[in-house]
Amino acid sequence: MILERATSDYLDSLRRPADPLLVEMESYAADNDVPIAPRETARLLGMLARAGGARLVLEVGLAIGYSALHIARALPEYGKVVSLERDMQMAAVAKTYLARDPAGAKVEVLLGDAHDTLPGLRETFDMIFIDADKSGYPGYLDLALDRLRKRGLIVIDNLLMDGDVATGRGDRHWPQASVDTALSLNRRLATDPALDYVLLPLGDGVGIVQRRGQ
Ligand SMILES: C[S@@+](CC[C@H](N)C(=O)[O-])C[C@H]1O[C@@H](n2cnc3c(N)ncnc32)[C@H](O)[C@@H]1O
Structure with missing residues (x-):
């Protein structure tokens, strides 16, 4: 947790209830240790x-x-989310949930390691959400910058890692290697004159990147 308890509780008190499908997905994730984005982060993505x-x-x-479902719901009827996943079982669960929502049809799942599948994508994307293996973040960012349309946004999750990034010390949950990757990525994003970068203390730290001067 990044925020102190009172602030976090207050923000929780303002949260509108999610619909039953999202609540079911949240419960599945909690019961099965699947690290999905916090609800507010997912809502921000949609917004x-x-x-x-x-x-x-x-x-x-x-x-x-x-x-992916939050994003898909925010897209027009002809919109599409291309989502990369290497875990076949996870993708199968996702497909059963997505099949239960009309917007789920807008999600195209690309199975395989993103290190292999992402470089093969030739489309230009309006928005790119990076939320996979932390060691891959620097490479994903480079490819994302290459595939992003003018004025598009790259959103990156877990850039504060429960506060470990601020102290520079990983714990059992966030290994030191992941913390080090986040530290160097944040430094790079905050100092690159070609980029605008905002790091929100929302959820687990949400970075938003945009190219300058477009
Ligand atoms: C944090 S979870 C994604 C949560 C999801 N974005 C959400 O908020 O609902 C990370 C996912 O990335 C997948 N993943 C990790 N490394 C990957 C890689 N190299 N290629 C493809 N998928 C990967 C994991 O299997 C896991 O399902």
Whole structure:
């Protein structure tokens, strides 16, 4: 947790209830230790997609389809989320959930290691959400910058890692290697003159990246 308890409880008190399908997905994730995005992060993704008029979105890390469904619901009827996932079982669970929502048809699951599948994608995306193996983040970011449309957004989750990134010390949950990757990525994003970067203390730390001067 990044925020102190009172603030976190207060924010929780403002949360609107999610619909039954999302609640079921949250319960499945909690019961099966699937690290889905916090609800507010997922809602932010939907809001950013809608505000930016996104039509084609790339997600690196589908899990059970929770964030993908939030994004898909925010897209127009002809919109699409291409989501990369290497775990076949996880993708199968995602597909059963996505099949239960009309927006789920907008999610196209690309099975395989994103290190192999992402470089093969030739489309230009309106928004890209990076939420998979932390060691892959620097490489995903480079490819994402290459595939992002003008004024598009890249959103990156877990850049504060329960506060470990601020102290620079990993614990049992966040290995030191992941913390080090986040530290160097945040430094790079915050200092690159070609990029605008905002790191929100929301959920587990949500980075939003946009190219400058477009
Ligand atoms: C944090 S979860 C994604 C959560 C999802 N975005 C959500 O919020 O609902 C990360 C997912 O990325 C997948 N993953 C990790 N490394 C990957 C890789 N190299 N290629 C493809 N998928 C990967 C994992 O199997 C896991 O399902």
